[in-house]
Amino acid sequence: MNGPILTVEGLSVTFPSLQGKVPAVRGVSFTVGREKVGIVGESGSGKSMTGRAILKLTPPRAQVEARHLRFRGIDLVAASEREMRGIRGRRIGMILQDPKFALNPVQTVGRQIAEAFRIHRRASGTEAKQRTLAMLEAVRIRNPHRVYDLYPHEVSGGMGQRIMIAMMLIPEPDLLIADEPTSALDVTVRISVLRILDELVSERGLGLIFISHDLNLVATFCDRVLIMYAGRIVESLPAAELHAARHPYTRGLLESLPRIDERRARLPVLARDPAWLIA
Amino acid sequence: MSRAFVSVRDLRVSFGRGARLIHAVDGVSFDVAEGEVFGLVGESGCGKSTILRALSGLNPDWSGEATIAGRPVARTRDPAMARTVQMVFQDPYGSLHPKHTVETALMEPVRIHGLGDGPRRIERVLTEVGLSPAFRYRYPHQLSGGQRQRVAIARALILEPRVLLLDEPTSALDVSVQAEILNLLSDIRRTENLTYILVSHDFGVIAHMCDRVAVMNHGVILEELTVEALMQGRMRHAYTRELYEASAGYTRRLERSGEEADVAA
Numbered sequence: 001m002n003g004p005i006l007t008v009e010g011l012s013v014t015f016p017s018l019q020g021k022v023p024a025v026r027g028v029s030f031t032v033g034r035e036k037v038g039i040v041g042e043s044g045s046g047k048s049m050t051g052r053a054i055l056k057l058t059p060p061r062a063q064v065e066a067r068h069l070r071f072r073g074i075d076l077v078a079a080s081e082r083e084m085r086g087i088r089g090r091r092i093g094m095i096l097q098d099p100k101f102a103l104n105p106v107q108t109v110g111r112q113i114a115e116a117f118r119i120h121r122r123a124s125g126t127e128a129k130q131r132t133l134a135m136l137e138a139v140r141i142r143n144p145h146r147v148y149d150l151y152p153h154e155v156s157g158g159m160g161q162r163i164m165i166a167m168m169l170i171p172e173p174d175l176l177i178a179d180e181p182t183s184a185l186d187v188t189v190r191i192s193v194l195r196i197l198d199e200l201v202s203e204r205g206l207g208l209i210f211i212s213h214d215l216n217l218v219a220t221f222c223d224r225v226l227i228m229y230a231g232r233i234v235e236s237l238p239a240a241e242l243h244a245a246r247h248p249y250t251r252g253l254l255e256s257l258p259r260i261d262e263r264r265a266r267l268p269v270l271a272r273d274p275a276w277l278i279a
Numbered sequence: 280m281s282r283a284f285v286s287v288r289d290l291r292v293s294f295g296r297g298a299r300l301i302h303a304v305d306g307v308s309f310d311v312a313e314g315e316v317f318g319l320v321g322e323s324g325c326g327k328s329t330i331l332r333a334l335s336g337l338n339p340d341w342s343g344e345a346t347i348a349g350r351p352v353a354r355t356r357d358p359a360m361a362r363t364v365q366m367v368f369q370d371p372y373g374s375l376h377p378k379h380t381v382e383t384a385l386m387e388p389v390r391i392h393g394l395g396d397g398p399r400r401i402e403r404v405l406t407e408v409g410l411s412p413a414f415r416y417r418y419p420h421q422l423s424g425g426q427r428q429r430v431a432i433a434r435a436l437i438l439e440p441r442v443l444l445l446d447e448p449t450s451a452l453d454v455s456v457q458a459e460i461l462n463l464l465s466d467i468r469r470t471e472n473l474t475y476i477l478v479s480h481d482f483g484v485i486a487h488m489c490d491r492v493a494v495m496n497h498g499v500i501l502e503e504l505t506v507e508a509l510m511q512g513r514m515r516h517a518y519t520r521e522l523y524e525a526s527a528g529y530t531r532r533l534e535r536s537g538e539e540a541d542v543a544a
Binding site: 042043186187188189190191194195198213215216217219220221252253256257258259260261262263264265266267268269270 | 322323453455457458459461462480481482483484486487488509510521522523525527528529530
């Protein structure tokens with residue numbers, strides 16, 4: 001199937017408060033095809049809330065509005081909670097930052113992954129176990145039989161994140177939303193986890209939304225980048241051209257990064273322009 | 280180095296016992312000159328923060344020798360050493376008492392060390408870290424992450440130390456705020472002639488701040504290099520190169536990169 005997997009148009013998320021409505025996401029529009037789309041921004045820019053709104057996983061008091069939120073011909077705005085349950089995990093997967101909190105601490109990792117498979121696919125216990133072991137191997141876990149019986153506290157952060165990836169990919173979704181999937185990992189582990197994600201996403205023809213605060217990482221890992229500031233997408237460009245970004249906010253962020261190959265007496269500090277909020 | 284201001288010889292820290300004994304720091308030696316910024320870089324669990332905790336007196340259970348400003352670092356609480364060495368922690372959300380105002384937090388070291396003249400000192404350090412004196416009445420939850428880290432730096436400065444131990448001081452902050460805090464640290468170092476030992480996992484931050492850096496893995500220093508060598512990618516150790524290349528972002532190749540590179544160290 002060609003055409004975008006996901007179309008988002010005019011997505012807004014607002015939180016009511018005593019001081020009036022606080023907007024977290026303000027009229028965001030983008031599409032995702034079989035590609036890796038990065039969403040970058042600082043804390044509070046609305047990048048995570050955008051990812052959650054797609055799965056309708058915003059907090060109950062959040063008000064979500066969108067002109068269009070279409071996933072593979074399904075209107076997510078109109079979808080009932082029952083329909084959403086059939087979509088979450090099964091068709092759109094989500095990987096969170098820290099596997100320590102995202103995995104069930106009192107169940108072995110193998111059983112959790114097998115459960116993810118059996119909830120979404122009719123399968124016998126034996127088949128689920130076979131598929132789980134194959135999936136563990138696909139995320140390059142060397143001894144899948146041993147890891148199958150481990151509890152989450154017995155695995156390292158990098159392995160935990162590979163287990164999360166295995167669990168999210170086993171129901172064979174069309175779209176994966178990864179919210180800071182490697183921020184809790186050491187740099188060398190980060191690269192190996194990203195490589196697994198990269199291979200599986202391109203092999204299986206998935207769409208990937210990669211939410212991150214790390215500009216360098218997104219520029220080198222993704223195909224396209226959306227830069228968010230105060231709930232809006234201020235700039236959208238091919239990842240390879242991120243360093244030629246034109247928006248003053250993107251430029252300011254890039255400038256303020258300390259560089260390994262150039263020493264500057266002072267780091268330029270981002271001057272925030274109120275006009276970015278409106279324009 | 281002409282004369283070492285901070286000197287560490289064969290520092291060892293271990294946790295646990297018997298079969299579970301872990302050598303977190305396994306015989307580390309280095310020297311830092313006065314006014315220098317010395318970096319410790321490595322991945323989690325390599326022992327870099329443990330070294331700072333030993334030097335600052337937070338962990339008295341270590342062996343080896345360490346001198347700071349010509350005085351040996353004692354295993355017991357030593358108020359004079361606390362005035363010489365202060366520490367700034369990674370997480371500004373966790374390192375300030377949530378129920379203490381900025382003033383209470385800053386007053387505590389003044390009171391403990393019997394320095395007197397508290398209000399004037401507080402005003403001076405707050406100005407120095409770029410906060411208006413009115414901030415003294417605020418609670419941590421009324422501050423942004425960057426402002427909290429400024430308060431944490433003010434608290435370290437109020438005793439007029441000679442050495443600051445910085446444990447990942449900006450890794451919990453957004454990049455634009457990180458730039459402000461790194462600039463602040465550079466300014467303070469110049470005006471107060473401070474010596475820094477900076478722990479970080481970020482080669483960008485290390486290259487920006489440090490004069491020399493020690494690369495750590497599994498509790499030992501693999502190599503020590505000048506920042507010029509780091510910036511030009513002239514490292515001897517394969518592990519350092521792996522970290523260096525990983526810090527540049529994602530590459531499709533780099534299959535356990537360093538293994539085939541020559542290991543000279």
